[in-house]
Amino acid sequence: MIEQLQGFPESVAAFACHGHVTRDDYLKTLVPAVEQAFSKHEKVRLYYEIGPDFKNVDAGAVWTDFATGVKHWMRWERIAVVTDVEWIRNTMWAFGFLMPGEIRLFPIAERDAAREWIAAE
Numbered sequence: 001m002i003e004q005l006q007g008f009p010e011s012v013a014a015f016a017c018h019g020h021v022t023r024d025d026y027l028k029t030l031v032p033a034v035e036q037a038f039s040k041h042e043k044v045r046l047y048y049e050i051g052p053d054f055k056n057v058d059a060g061a062v063w064t065d066f067a068t069g070v071k072h073w074m075r076w077e078r079i080a081v082v083t084d085v086e087w088i089r090n091t092m093w094a095f096g097f098l099m100p101g102e103i104r105l106f107p108i109a110e111r112d113a114a115r116e117w118i119a120a121e
Contacts, residue, residue, distance in 0.1 A: 002029040005047065009119050011077075013037045014047035023060030031068055043077035043101075047118045050083035051108060069099070076101040080118040084108045 002025040005014035013034045037044045069076070079099060081092050084107055096103045106114035 001025055004029055004033050005049070008047065008115070009045075011037060011041045011043070012045040012047055012118055014049075014118075016049040016051065017057075018051065018053050020055050021057040021061050023058060023064050026061050026064040026068070031064065034068055034072070038072055038075060043075055044072070045078040045080075045118050046076060047080045047114065048082065049108075049111065049114075050081070050085050050088055052084065054083075054085055074100050078118055079103045080106060080114045082106045082108060082111050082114045 001018045002021060003016045003018065005016055008014045013030075015030055015033075034044065034046075076099065078101055081088070081103070083089060083105075089105060092103070092105050096105070104114070104117060106117075
């Protein structure tokens with residue numbers, strides 16, 4: 001499940017992932033929110049929080065995440081990934097340099113710092 005988080009500036013698309021994440025979760029929650037943000041802003045920031053209740057993600061969700069990212073490739077200003085899930089942290093370290101914009105990885109214990117960073121001017 002993907003939950004859209006509130007309390008962020010409108011140029012920040014913010015989400016928390018729980019349990020099993022599917023392509024349908026992306027299409028119903030993440031993609032519309034991201035498209036709405038890009039309809040109002042040239043550059044958008046993305047906040048992903050993946051907590052301890054996260055189980056896995058299906059292949060369709062991974063593909064949709066990739067396609068959404070590529071569609072707006074040069075328009076991502078900042079990306080904050082907040083997680084203690086080891087394989088996600090390792091993936092971000094291995095491939096994060098390929099993403100445009102500034103990317104930071106935060107442990108769950110630093111959630112507040114991640115929220116401040118993603119919203120800061």
